[in-house]
Amino acid sequence: MKIIETNNLIKRFDGVHAVDRLSIGIEKGQITGIVGPNGSGKTTLIDLLSGVLEIDGGEIIIDGTKKISRLLPHQVSLYGITRTFQNVRLFEQMTVLDNILVAETERNVFGSFFEGHAQCHYKTAEEVLRKVGLLENKNRLAVSLSYGQRKLLEIARVLAMKSRIYLFDEPFAGLFPEMRKIISSIIQELKRENKTVILVEHDMGLIRELCEHILVMDEGKLLAQGDPGSVLGKREVIEAYLGR
Amino acid sequence: MTHAAFYGIGAYTTAILLTKSGVGFFGALVLGIAIATAVSLLIGVVLSRFKGDYYALGTLGFNTIVFGAFLNWKNLTQGSLGIPGISRPELFGINFTNNFNFLILALIFLILAYSVARFVANSPFGRVLKAIREDETVISVFGYDTLHYKLVVFVISAAMAAVAGSLFASYITFIDPSGFRVAESMFILAIIILGGLANLRGSLLGAFFLILLPEVMRFVGFPSDIEAQMRQVVYGVILILLMLYRPQGLIGEYKL
Ligand SMILES: Nc1ncnc2c1ncn2[C@@H]1O[C@H](COP(=O)(O)OP(=O)(O)OP(=O)(O)O)[C@@H](O)[C@H]1O
Numbered sequence A: 001m002k003i004i005e006t007n008n009l010i011k012r013f014d015g016v017h018a019v020d021r022l023s024i025g026i027e028k029g030q031i032t033g034i035v036g037p038n039g040s041g042k043t044t045l046i047d048l049l050s051g052v053l054e055i056d057g058g059e060i061i062i063d064g065t066k067k068i069s070r071l072l073p074h075q076v077s078l079y080g081i082t083r084t085f086q087n088v089r090l091f092e093q094m095t096v097l098d099n100i101l102v103a104e105t106e107r108n109v110f111g112s113f114f115e116g117h118a119q120c121h122y123k124t125a126e127e128v129l130r131k132v133g134l135l136e137n138k139n140r141l142a143v144s145l146s147y148g149q150r151k152l153l154e155i156a157r158v159l160a161m162k163s164r165i166y167l168f169d170e171p172f173a174g175l176f177p178e179m180r181k182i183i184s185s186i187i188q189e190l191k192r193e194n195k196t197v198i199l200v201e202h203d204m205g206l207i208r209e210l211c212e213h214i215l216v217m218d219e220g221k222l223l224a225q226g227d228p229g230s231v232l233g234k235r236e237v238i239e240a241y242l243g244r
Numbered sequence B: 001m002t003h004a005a006f007y008g009i010g011a012y013t014t015a016i017l018l019t020k021s022g023v024g025f026f027g028a029l030v031l032g033i034a035i036a037t038a039v040s041l042l043i044g045v046v047l048s049r050f051k052g053d054y055y056a057l058g059t060l061g062f063n064t065i066v067f068g069a070f071l072n073w074k075n076l077t078q079g080s081l082g083i084p085g086i087s088r089p090e091l092f093g094i095n096f097t098n099n100f101n102f103l104i105l106a107l108i109f110l111i112l113a114y115s116v117a118r119f120v121a122n123s124p125f126g127r128v129l130k131a132i133r134e135d136e137t138v139i140s141v142f143g144y145d146t147l148h149y150k151l152v153v154f155v156i157s158a159a160m161a162a163v164a165g166s167l168f169a170s171y172i173t174f175i176d177p178s179g180f181r182v183a184e185s186m187f188i189l190a191i192i193i194l195g196g197l198a199n200l201r202g203s204l205l206g207a208f209f210l211i212l213l214p215e216v217m218r219f220v221g222f223p224s225d226i227e228a229q230m231r232q233v234v235y236g237v238i239l240i241l242l243m244l245y246r247p248q249g250l251i252g253e254y255k256l
């Protein structure tokens, strides 16, 4: 079953068609890779699916039935979607622990006013921080973390969201092998929990290792799709990467 | 930025009720809070449609409108003549005409306001506010409707400003519109920046500093005809020095 589909989705930036009449489908419970050369519209697609950018045309369909042509950021999590950012975006002047807790607490204003500090929130927060190896750093400010730790914190934060659909925009970029290993095992664990993962990534080794299905984008359009083995060998895909 | 307006609403509500009706200070205080809450809710919804510079302009406009009302709604506020003869509070037989008693009352309100602010800052609600300050897009994507959050703090701070205005009116026993100009909002902003953004103790320190400063300067002995101007100059120089050397304020955590 397709958990997310797009139908002729469009996003333009003064003249540039960053996403150009794109129609794709993402299978539920799978890890779907999105690859494509720089500037092919991968991040723009993630931004559209997470309400960060306004849709210029077409629609997003969730669970095969909910058709959306206008998606506000705060509605995204209601559909069970959460994401990371290509350029890590943390709550810099807050502690590591607070960065996680804020992903767990009551969304309603009055609820959050009187909620108090529930023990279960701390428990989950410590659990996800342990998973990414940041537990000892829980009281440090996010801004003081190293580049790799920042990427890991962002991943811990979306894990605390307990969503159905995880969008990762280049989570491995610039990381050392041991950190890559942590993230790749987290993604595999999400799959075992029957979550849906969309993974934007340039490293074809990782794509082959993790993804069952990949979509190749070029100039905002879908160039090819299928299982990584067959798609990555295709001539037009190689040409798109090398540049004609 | 709209503090002067709500401060004024609190002050005028108290002044009018205490001089023209039988309502006591605490009744007037409650009504002032209620009016400030209602007005801030309305204005907050309107202002939330603006962003950045336009938001700043909108708040300035609102301040100006309220100031205009104080000045021109003469049968209610007596315009620029002001309202004299506001009485001091009385409660359980304790009379606050005595300045020392009033100080105690003001301190009690300070402690109350500080506790409310602390409670807000340390609750999950306050954590969301911090996250909004850090990155509004991200916290929205996590499912928080940031407009609601911003509206609620706006209303809380308006209510607090009204309390301050109420106390002020009853303490001074005379108010006129000049105390509620836009410049007062600027002054309050300066207090916060001086003390340190995002830090409650910083705001207290900033208030002490900026309010005691003129008293201290009295001893420096500027000629009295330029004393007021010199005070403005000293404020300006202090703010510029802070921006240059301590952008996070005296004890703040957040750099502007
Ligand atoms: N905010 C923006 N304003 C203007 N143009 C933009 C904006 N964001 C993206 N673009 C343009 O849209 C196109 C797609 O960019 P996008 O970031 O989606 O590519 P990408 O596939 O994620 O690339 P990369 O692999 O480098 O991350 C590019 O031509 C880019 O210059």
Ligand SMILES: [Mg+2]
Pocket: A042, A043, A044, A086, A169
């Ligand atoms: Mg990108």
